[in-house]
Amino acid sequence: MKNYIKTILLLSLSALVWTSCENDGFYYQDTPRVRLVGPTIWTLESDSLEFSFVSYGDQESINMDVEACVMGTVTDYDRTASIVVDAEKTTADATMYEVPNTVTIPAGSNKSTFAVTLKQNAILNNSTVRLYIKVADSPDFAIGNNEENHLLFKWNNMISKPTNWDELYEHFGEYSETKYRFMLSHAGGVTEFSTETMSWSELHNYNIIFTNALNEYNAAHTGNPLQENGVLITFPQK
Amino acid sequence: MKNLKYILLLFLTLAGFSACIDDETNTNYLSDYDAGVIVFDTTGIANRLVLQTPMSPGDHIEFEPKVDYCHPERLRYRWFCLSMRNGVYSPEQVGNSMVYPPADTIATTLKLDWIVDLDPGTYSFYLMAEDTVTGMKGFYKAQETFVQVITKGVQSGLYLLTENGENTDIEVLASPLMMIAGDKQCKKFYSEMTGSTLSGKPKFIHGSHTGGNDKDGFLICTDKNLYRIARQGMVIMDEWKNMFYDTPDVFNPQMSFFDNRTKCEVLINDDKMHVLYTNKGNDRKFSAPIAGDFEAYPYLMAQPRQTWQPAAGAINADQVIFDKKNKRFVPYYAYNSSISQFKTTNGDAFLDANKLPGVPVKILNGYTNSTYAIMLLNGTYYLYRYNFQQRPDNGDLSADGANSIINLSGCTNLAQAKYWATCSAYPAFYYATDKACYSFSYTTGGANTSNTIYECEANEEITCIYASGSANGGFPTAQSMMWIATWNSATKEGKIIEYEMDHNYGVPASNWGPMFGSLTNPTITTGWQKIVGMTFIEVE
Numbered sequence: 001m002k003n004y005i006k007t008i009l010l011l012s013l014s015a016l017v018w019t020s021c022e023n024d025g026f027y028y029q030d031t032p033r034v035r036l037v038g039p040t041i042w043t044l045e046s047d048s049l050e051f052s053f054v055s056y057g058d059q060e061s062i063n064m065d066v067e068a069c070v071m072g073t074v075t076d077y078d079r080t081a082s083i084v085v086d087a088e089k090t091t092a093d094a095t096m097y098e099v100p101n102t103v104t105i106p107a108g109s110n111k112s113t114f115a116v117t118l119k120q121n122a123i124l125n126n127s128t129v130r131l132y133i134k135v136a137d138s139p140d141f142a143i144g145n146n147e148e149n150h151l152l153f154k155w156n157n158m159i160s161k162p163t164n165w166d167e168l169y170e171h172f173g174e175y176s177e178t179k180y181r182f183m184l185s186h187a188g189g190v191t192e193f194s195t196e197t198m199s200w201s202e203l204h205n206y207n208i209i210f211t212n213a214l215n216e217y218n219a220a221h222t223g224n225p226l227q228e229n230g231v232l233i234t235f236p237q238k
Numbered sequence: 239m240k241n242l243k244y245i246l247l248l249f250l251t252l253a254g255f256s257a258c259i260d261d262e263t264n265t266n267y268l269s270d271y272d273a274g275v276i277v278f279d280t281t282g283i284a285n286r287l288v289l290q291t292p293m294s295p296g297d298h299i300e301f302e303p304k305v306d307y308c309h310p311e312r313l314r315y316r317w318f319c320l321s322m323r324n325g326v327y328s329p330e331q332v333g334n335s336m337v338y339p340p341a342d343t344i345a346t347t348l349k350l351d352w353i354v355d356l357d358p359g360t361y362s363f364y365l366m367a368e369d370t371v372t373g374m375k376g377f378y379k380a381q382e383t384f385v386q387v388i389t390k391g392v393q394s395g396l397y398l399l400t401e402n403g404e405n406t407d408i409e410v411l412a413s414p415l416m417m418i419a420g421d422k423q424c425k426k427f428y429s430e431m432t433g434s435t436l437s438g439k440p441k442f443i444h445g446s447h448t449g450g451n452d453k454d455g456f457l458i459c460t461d462k463n464l465y466r467i468a469r470q471g472m473v474i475m476d477e478w479k480n481m482f483y484d485t486p487d488v489f490n491p492q493m494s495f496f497d498n499r500t501k502c503e504v505l506i507n508d509d510k511m512h513v514l515y516t517n518k519g520n521d522r523k524f525s526a527p528i529a530g531d532f533e534a535y536p537y538l539m540a541q542p543r544q545t546w547q548p549a550a551g552a553i554n555a556d557q558v559i560f561d562k563k564n565k566r567f568v569p570y571y572a573y574n575s576s577i578s579q580f581k582t583t584n585g586d587a588f589l590d591a592n593k594l595p596g597v598p599v600k601i602l603n604g605y606t607n608s609t610y611a612i613m614l615l616n617g618t619y620y621l622y623r624y625n626f627q628q629r630p631d632n633g634d635l636s637a638d639g640a641n642s643i644i645n646l647s648g649c650t651n652l653a654q655a656k657y658w659a660t661c662s663a664y665p666a667f668y669y670a671t672d673k674a675c676y677s678f679s680y681t682t683g684g685a686n687t688s689n690t691i692y693e694c695e696a697n698e699e700i701t702c703i704y705a706s707g708s709a710n711g712g713f714p715t716a717q718s719m720m721w722i723a724t725w726n727s728a729t730k731e732g733k734i735i736e737y738e739m740d741h742n743y744g745v746p747a748s749n750w751g752p753m754f755g756s757l758t759n760p761t762i763t764t765g766w767q768k769i770v771g772m773t774f775i776e777v778e
Contacts, residue, residue, distance in 0.1 A: 201520035
């Protein structure tokens with residue numbers, strides 16, 4: 001009898017040891033969940049981003065690529081994550097964005113990319129709007145952890161006269177909002193001009209770029225050259 | 239026998255525990271430091287770039303990187319360098335085999351305290367640290383590609399752009415007749431100084447700058463790259479890819495000129511005009527294409543503006559270019575973003591600068607900074623002479639009234655001309671076919687015929703001609719020099735025929751030569767590579 005007890009005890013001990021091994025791994029073992037990761041160049045690895053159409057000229061919209069990343073193991077079948085807009089935390093009109101309701105995570109993959117489209121609107125000239133999207137429960141996935149189960153998009157098209165315009169006058173002439181918008185939309189992503197960080201030659205280079213762009217614009221808009229309140233937009237010739 | 243059960247179970251238990259131990263190692267990595275990795279760090283070291291910038295024999299180099307290692311007391315050090323060829327560590331012929339040149343040890347201490355004793359060339363520097371107990375090694379490479387060891391000093395004289403195989407070289411000729419340049423022939427000057435050639439076949443060489451106001455460098459164009467090279471040490475300052483704020487899509491440099499009076503450098507690339515002003519804060523980068531509806535001809539004025547005592551009301555453009563698209567000359571004024579236009583041409587003007595009858599065969603800098611346009615009209619060649627300098631834009635930009643159009647029918651083989659040259663201080667212009675070089679001057683009394691300057695020997699062909707002497711040469715022979723470069727296909731060597739020339743009439747003349755020890759006119763030197771371009775920047 002004693003031997004049987006010993007045997008059972010040892011077997012139990014062995015089983016316990018093996019069980020403990022199962023818990024040693026770092027693998028996520030809970031219910032599959034989805035977390036959202038925004039485009040790093042805009043979110044800087046945070047859960048929100050701020051975007052301005054000012055540097056994008058006449059571009060009507062921009063797509064922000066978002067990754068839906070699976071917490072858990074891959075499967076050999078497609079799975080679907082649900083994305084919803086949180087109306088309470090969203091101020092943008094529904095016509096100003098596009099978000100898919102579902103995202104398919106293909107079989108054998110642990111993530112999928114989908115686009116959130118932010119659109120231009122006249123209201124953006126004077127205000128910033130917000131779009132808050134989050135993961136919703138679905139048959140395949142539960143909601144991710146709090147920090148990464150959502151993304152906040154803020155965007156506008158607002159502009160204001162740079163405080164250093166007096167220093168830029170030599171290169172760009174009189175300030176007008178239309179001129180400055182035109183400059184930013186043809187500056188290749190540059191969002192400010194400065195005599196402290198840019199050489200005379202670099203600012204002169206922008207003068208030439210904007211002059212070329214303005215010539216093209218005016219040639220393409222015969223009879224309707226770029227102007228603001230009836231005043232033609234020009235860049236200084238020295 | 240029964241004990242076997244317990245022994246088996248005991249092993250099973252131990253095996254289970256050992257599995258757990260293995261799992262633990264998966265998550266407990268050793269740091270690099272604990273693992274014994276030798277790490278080099280140059281962060282914060284003031285002279286950390288000392289091995290990344292060109293150096294010259296005799297320079298004193300001091301540099302000590304930081305080393306992070308768990309047993310620093312066991313490390314031994316070795317600084318060594320590898321000799322590169324054309325920027326690559328490659329094998330060289332030794333006897334019948336190709337072998338990699340051995341590394342050259344220059345120090346055995348962590349701190350490099352070294353007087354440069356290498357021949358000019360390109361090198362790559364390394365520091366090796368080795369644990370004398372475990373044999374663990376770490377290497378620090380001091381530069382991404384290589385560093386140049388260059389000869390100190392500046393060569394003055396005629397810089398020759400030459401073919402070195404499929405690549406480009408620079409050679410230098412100086413003669414007593416050049417006066418300010420000495421008497422020397424620096425064959426394969428660039429390749430021997432730097433240990434490498436310039437990539438691609440040569441296209442042109444022109445005087446340039448290194449970001450300041452002096453003409454102290456060159457723009458050198460090959461069919462693969464455009465280089466800005468300082469004359470001091472022949473250091474490459476910039477290449478095509480970093481010469482612009484926005485590099486043009488099309489690589490097609492056609493002409494450049496740096497006017498060190500106006501401090502304006504112009505580059506014509508793919509019919510577009512780019513500018514760079516050195517008297518303003520600059521990044522040594524060319525601008526975006528100057529705005530305007532034009533296609534630039536590969537011609538630039540040598541001295542478009544008189545900066546000293548300019549004439550009242552003079553045009554004073556920083557450059558005047560020819561617009562192929564609209565067949566007109568157009569001025570470019572200082573610091574502008576667009577080209578401008580000349581005033582409407584008067585009805586009685588002798589020449590119309592705003593509407594030429596065609597695109598010139600060649601445009602040259604002419605007498606007293608006038609502009610020569612060689613025109614081919616109905617099968618006949620003409621010289622159109624314009625003047626855009628030191629005069630007001632008054633609707634007639636012809637240089638010499640009724641004499642501004644000259645018939646060139648008497649010029650021998652003008653239709654076969656491939657090479658051209660002028661001295662903008664005097665009237666003559668020069669042209670050359672493959673086989674002969676000629677001159678023409680309208681001051682010869684109305685004969686309007688050319689002079690034959692040089693005719694090639696057998697197996698010889700002309701590859702380039704050049705005349706020094708803008709209107710501000712500054713020394714006696716500056717305005718009386720001319721060079722003809724030829725290539726002998728049989729001997730595979732280049733030749734330079736150096737003339738003292740009377741640029742007024744376009745004929746050889748010995749006025750200064752006898753005074754300065756150059757008794758023969760012309761003076762001939764041989765043994766050059768194939769010369770395709772020349773410049774003498776003191777008098778460009």
